Amino acid sequence: MYGTIKQDLKQELSEIREAGLFKEERFIHSPQGADISVEYPEGSSTENVINFCANNYLGLSSHPEVLEAAHEGLRTRGFGMSSVRFICGTQDIHRELEEQLSDFLKTDDTILYSSCFDANGGLFEVFMKAEDAILTDQLNHASIIDGIRLSKAKRYIYKHDDMDDLEQKLQDAADARYRMIMTDGAFSMDGTIARLDKICDLADKYDALVVMDDCHCTGFLGDDGRGSHEYRGVLGRVDLITSTLGKAMGGASGGFTSGRKEMIAMLRQRSRPYLFSNSVSPVIVAASLKVLDLITQSSDLRDKLHSNTRYFREEITRIGYEIKDGVHPIVPIMLYNAKLSQDMARDLYEKGIYVIGFFYPVVPKGQARIRVQLSAAHEREHLDKAINAFEDVGRKYDILGKSKEEIIEMYGE
Numbered sequence: 041m042y043g044t045i046k047q048d049l050k051q052e053l054s055e056i057r058e059a060g061l062f063k064e065e066r067f068i069h070s071p072q073g074a075d076i077s078v079e080y081p082e083g084s085s086t087e088n089v090i091n092f093c094a095n096n097y098l099g100l101s102s103h104p105e106v107l108e109a110a111h112e113g114l115r116t117r118g119f120g121m122s123s124v125r126f127i128c129g130t131q132d133i134h135r136e137l138e139e140q141l142s143d144f145l146k147t148d149d150t151i152l153y154s155s156c157f158d159a160n161g162g163l164f165e166v167f168m169k170a171e172d173a174i175l176t177d178q179l180n181h182a183s184i185i186d187g188i189r190l191s192k193a194k195r196y197i198y199k200h201d202d203m204d205d206l207e208q209k210l211q212d213a214a215d216a217r218y219r220m221i222m223t224d225g226a227f228s229m230d231g232t233i234a235r236l237d238k239i240c241d242l243a244d245k246y247d248a249l250v251v252m253d254d255c256h257c258t259g260f261l262g263d264d265g266r267g268s269h270e271y272r273g274v275l276g277r278v279d280l281i282t283s284t285l286g287k288a289m290g291g292a293s294g295g296f297t298s299g300r301k302e303m304i305a306m307l308r309q310r311s312r313p314y315l316f317s318n319s320v321s322p323v324i325v326a327a328s329l330k331v332l333d334l335i336t337q338s339s340d341l342r343d344k345l346h347s348n349t350r351y352f353r354e355e356i357t358r359i360g361y362e363i364k365d366g367v368h369p370i371v372p373i374m375l376y377n378a379k380l381s382q383d384m385a386r387d388l389y390e391k392g393i394y395v396i397g398f399f400y401p402v403v404p405k406g407q408a409r410i411r412v413q414l415s416a417a418h419e420r421e422h423l424d425k426a427i428n429a430f431e432d433v434g435r436k437y438d439i440l441g442k443s444k445e446e447i448i449e450m451y452g453e
């Protein structure tokens with residue numbers, strides 16, 4: 041049998057390659073951090089580059105105190121649980137982490153998953169049946185799209201960040217038993233932060249639940265770093281928050297859903313990735329408790345991240361690039377042309393600046409960009425090196441100070 045599918049797969053793989061969409065992996069030979077050593081292409085010698093494409097927002101992936109807590113967790117609680125939660129996979133520290141996360145997020149209760157992908161995969165079908173309606177932002181994460189597909193609820197996709205369209209869809213869904221609005225807290229390609237204040241007002245007006253995926257905000261957005269619900273002033277108004285331990289919160293893996301008491305209780309009874317997949321490793325749980333400790337004891341890392349973000353946004357604009365406005369450490373540098381985004385990312389890499397160029401279908405046609413992600417692990421000299429490299433490369437392609445129209449005229453869309 042394998043002969044037939046093998047031929048088809050080879051054909052499809054070569055089509056992916058020809059379309060320039062083949063994803064090549066780069067091998068990092070060092071711990072994750074600001075300065076990393078990268079092998080690319082495969083088999084070549086390693087290059088030392090500054091990393092501007094990790095979700096290591098607080099620089100905790102290799103933080104000494106986090107590593108020490110992980111070692112301690114390993115020593116005192118072992119490596120793995122060899123079980124799902126409801127058989128014999130729950131330790132005291134799993135429960136402690138859930139309680140600490142609830143305290144931090146200002147919610148009733150929290151349930152851990154192996155990933156946020158699983159948290160989203162196991163959420164919708166538990167609450168939303170055929171007589172219900174889910175209203176979902178057009179740009180929501182793949183795991184949300186998949187999770188919604190697993191439920192039989194009617195799906196209403198509203199235009200990205202468009203509150204009028206959301207209101208229209210809420211009216212269209214007036215007959216449903218329950219309505220649930222689902223949004224990313226921040227959208228990863230633009231750094232846009234969802235207008236949760238408006239969303240919660242609409243939810244009140246049309247009697248809907250609000251669920252938010254805060255993977256790109258948990259730990260650093262808002263005055264105390266609680267996330268986009270704190271940033272938008274809606275603490276306590278979002279019914280469920282899903283998020284990850286795999287980005288700002290230490291960056292290993294693991295996810296969770298946090299929110300209303302009875303909803304979390306029902307997830308423990310019915311959520312399939314929770315019931316039928318392994319418990320989070322004690323090593324990660326112990327390290328995550330330390331992460332929460334670090335970010336609640338001091339605002340230093342958060343402050344450094346935001347000051348790095350402000351500095352980079354100002355400087356990159358000053359040298360003549362156009363970025364998407366905002367405050368998020370995701371900074372989209374707009375280039376519009378797909379090939380230009382790839383050529384520039386390659387040239388920047390050769391200058392020791394590791395960034396990724398994104399183009400269709402990851403972003404809309406004609407919206408190609410380089411995405412820079414700032415971290416508290418970056419020092420001012422890292423940022424200055426990046427700015428200088430962007431200036432050199434921008435000069436080479438003669439796009440500094442050029443408008444969107446001028447860039448498109450030079451390079452096409």
Ligand SMILES: *Cc1c(COP(=O)(O)O)cnc(C)c1O
Pocket residue numbers: 154155156157158181183224228253254255256283284285286293294295
């Ligand atoms: C990264 C991300 C996820 C997946 O998180 P994992 O814990 O890595 O599975 C889900 N949703 C959003 C919005 C993300 O950015």
